[in-house]
Amino acid sequence: MLQHHCKDCQIKSAAASNLNKEEFEILETNSAQVAFKKGETIFKEGALSLNVAYLRSGIVKVHMHGPTREKILRIVKAPSYLGIPITFGDKINQYSATAIEDTSVCFIDSNYFRNFIYSNGKFAYEIIVELCKNELKDYQKYTSQSQKQIPGLVAETLLCISETIYNNPRFNFPLTRNEFGDMVGTSRESVSRALSEFSSEKIIEINGKEITILKKDILEKISKNG
Amino acid sequence: MLQHHCKDCQIKSAAASNLNKEEFEILETNSAQVAFKKGETIFKEGALSLNVAYLRSGIVKVHMHGPTREKILRIVKAPSYLGIPITFGDKINQYSATAIEDTSVCFIDSNYFRNFIYSNGKFAYEIIVELCKNELKDYQKYTSQSQKQIPGLVAETLLCISETIYNNPRFNFPLTRNEFGDMVGTSRESVSRALSEFSSEKIIEINGKEITILKKDILEKISKNG
DNA sequence: CAACTCATGTGATTAATATCACATAATTAG
DNA sequence: CTAATTATGTGATATTAATCACATGAGTTG
Numbered sequence: 001m002l003q004h005h006c007k008d009c010q011i012k013s014a015a016a017s018n019l020n021k022e023e024f025e026i027l028e029t030n031s032a033q034v035a036f037k038k039g040e041t042i043f044k045e046g047a048l049s050l051n052v053a054y055l056r057s058g059i060v061k062v063h064m065h066g067p068t069r070e071k072i073l074r075i076v077k078a079p080s081y082l083g084i085p086i087t088f089g090d091k092i093n094q095y096s097a098t099a100i101e102d103t104s105v106c107f108i109d110s111n112y113f114r115n116f117i118y119s120n121g122k123f124a125y126e127i128i129v130e131l132c133k134n135e136l137k138d139y140q141k142y143t144s145q146s147q148k149q150i151p152g153l154v155a156e157t158l159l160c161i162s163e164t165i166y167n168n169p170r171f172n173f174p175l176t177r178n179e180f181g182d183m184v185g186t187s188r189e190s191v192s193r194a195l196s197e198f199s200s201e202k203i204i205e206i207n208g209k210e211i212t213i214l215k216k217d218i219l220e221k222i223s224k225n226g
Numbered sequence: 227m228l229q230h231h232c233k234d235c236q237i238k239s240a241a242a243s244n245l246n247k248e249e250f251e252i253l254e255t256n257s258a259q260v261a262f263k264k265g266e267t268i269f270k271e272g273a274l275s276l277n278v279a280y281l282r283s284g285i286v287k288v289h290m291h292g293p294t295r296e297k298i299l300r301i302v303k304a305p306s307y308l309g310i311p312i313t314f315g316d317k318i319n320q321y322s323a324t325a326i327e328d329t330s331v332c333f334i335d336s337n338y339f340r341n342f343i344y345s346n347g348k349f350a351y352e353i354i355v356e357l358c359k360n361e362l363k364d365y366q367k368y369t370s371q372s373q374k375q376i377p378g379l380v381a382e383t384l385l386c387i388s389e390t391i392y393n394n395p396r397f398n399f400p401l402t403r404n405e406f407g408d409m410v411g412t413s414r415e416s417v418s419r420a421l422s423e424f425s426s427e428k429i430i431e432i433n434g435k436e437i438t439i440l441k442k443d444i445l446e447k448i449s450k451n452g
Numbered sequence: 453c454a455a456c457t458c459a460t461g462t463g464a465t466t467a468a469t470a471t472c473a474c475a476t477a478a479t480t481a482g
Numbered sequence: 483c484t485a486a487t488t489a490t491g492t493g494a495t496a497t498t499a500a501t502c503a504c505a506t507g508a509g510t511t512g
Contacts, residue, residue, distance in 0.1 A: 117351045
């Protein structure tokens with residue numbers, strides 16, 4: 001457990017901003033900050049869920065076993081809670097989280113986290129807001145994925161990664177082609193072909209892992225039309 | 227607004243069970259019970275979300291516009307909250323709810339609902355648990371839908387409707403074939419073909435809207451293997 | 453740095469599903 | 483009760499994407 005001072009943490013969650021001095025002391029003595037290297041597992045499907053994980057820095061993939069392959073549910077960028085649902089929705093983790101860049105995670109004993117919900121209404125409210133926003137985002141993605149064809153899904157994913165994770169039209173795509181496939185529910189070959197197509201049409205530029213979005217408007221159109 | 231007494235309501239939510247006498251009085255004066263006939267819209271995508279909807283009785287489909295067609299996100303059976311996320315995740319409804327059987331819904335002014343979260347930790351906690359459980363269920367379904375093929379999806383849906391909605395191997399399927407397609411992300415023809423196939427193999431029996439699951443074990447195998 | 457292993461791109465083939473077309477059944481409206 | 487509308491089933495065809503096969507490339511490890 002690294003020494004840390006939650007009260008002075010510069011990257012508190014919206015919920016934690018509502019904690020008072022005493023609650024911060026409780027948080028501090030019942031949480032642990034852990035560093036993960038790229039590729040390391042933060043928590044694993046099937047294990048007991050005893051902690052709430054708060055992602056302080058880095059990027060993480062949230063994923064679960066599917067009927068035929070792994071499914072990447074979302075890419076999470078710090079700062080954000082990582083799976084409150086696995087803590088309060090079930091006793092056993094229903095999904096895993098793996099660092100796709102070096103990350104720092106605070107694990108909070110879920111009993112104390114629960115007590116904050118009981119005793120601090122503003123804290124609870126912010127947690128609810130975060131859960132609600134996630135659900136809405138998930139439903140959007142869910143709907144897209146069941147209706148769009150592969151070029152649309154690949155375009156959507158590129159835009160999403162560019163805009164919500166890197167805020168930059170040029171970025172290092174953090175997943176392998178195989179994982180990209182796991183994310184949109186298709187094979188690595190199909191992803192590869194869609195990317196090649198976009199590249200040959202000068203909509204994007206590919207340099208290994210580095211992708212540059214050249215024509216955002218066209219990519220948006222492809223994403224929208226499926 | 228129908229006259230009603232929330233305190234004595236026999237079908238309170240887990241969250242509402244934690245409200246005290248005063249809170250029930252507030253709830254009573256700031257909520258309205260409304261009856262909906264089959265097919266009527268309970269709330270609509272795009273409208274302002276000013277109320278939390280609590281489904282007291284009946285069955286509802288929750289759905290949203292997708293890129294190419296409507297998407298049915300879930301079938302909800304009473305008693306259950308209907309879309310807390312639309313109230314606290316955004317100011318505008320991101321999805322609609324439509325009665326697929328006659329229903330009774332309590333609309334609760336979201337400002338008062340929010341106050342309960344602020345002031346009653348156990349209420350807030352139960353809301354969080356419900357949101358978390360929904361997220362886990364959604365992720366499971368989400369993963370299935372992006373990996374299984376149509377027979378697997380149709381089998382999964384039949385089992386789900388049979389077990390979680392009707393608790394009976396024989397039931398009146400509450401959706402048209404088209405809506406069934408909207409639910410699993412496929413065309414009505416493909417759903418129809420899968421059902422015919424199951425029927426000719428004596429796995430199910432179809433009598434118009436009435437479906438009987440004859441061989442649950444085989445249906446489960448089809449569902450599991452995709 | 454050489455030998456592996458893993459990741460990627462791409463052509464050929466196969467399989468799954470969408471779409472179209474149409475007949476028929478069920479439901480709704482007048 | 484009849485006409486109109488909507489829902490359903492099913493064959494034929496077209497489209498899409500999966501799978502297989504293989505070459506190349508990049509990164510890793512001894």
